[in-house]
């Protein structure tokens with residue numbers, strides 16, 4: 001059963017990614033080649049009632065290190081996403097709904113056109129909570145690169161190839177926490193006088 005569920009999730013994820021990439025003008029062959037370099041996995045999460053009853057926060061704001069993450073919330077609320085004006089918006093745990101959040105790898109692939117989604121878990125009702133997550137990311141050993149279709153005179157290359165295993169080690173270091181955007185700091189193409197890492 002879990003295998004057939006995973007297959008369906010994969011098909012759905014491919015559909016969401018395809019629509020997004022096609023919408024940005026990426027051709028079918030590039031999308032196929034990109035999909036050929038991905039892998040996927042499931043995670044199940046259980047949250048005790050939040051330790052801090054006042055804030056209700058049980059997962060701090062973060063960006064995923066995936067291409068995309070599909071999130072299924074089971075009955076109890078919690079997922080919140082940060083929208084453009086900085087407000088946090090709750091995503092209700094409606095039965096049968098799946099929320100897709102873009103991860104940092106998708107920002108690289110789309111040459112910065114799709115920003116990774118800031119999200120967190122906050123459960124004001126202080127209830128125990130379950131969620132299921134289906135993530136898609138680049139296979140180990142294969143760097144994440146910008147899709148050529150998304151680089152042109154109006155959209156210069158924004159990211160060098162991202163060695164994602166190395167980045168995940170850097171990502172949680174004290175050095176990385178100094179940056180608002182550690183991805184940019186790690187593999188952003190150097191702009192005038194800006195101190196991006198090589």
Ligand SMILES: O=C(O)CCC(=O)C(=O)O
Pocket residue numbers: 045059064071073078079119120121131133
């Ligand atoms: O539980 C959720 O709704 C989201 C969890 C999450 O963002 C994560 O595990 O990265």
Ligand SMILES: [Fe+2]
Pocket residue numbers: 062063064069119
């Ligand atoms: Fe997340």
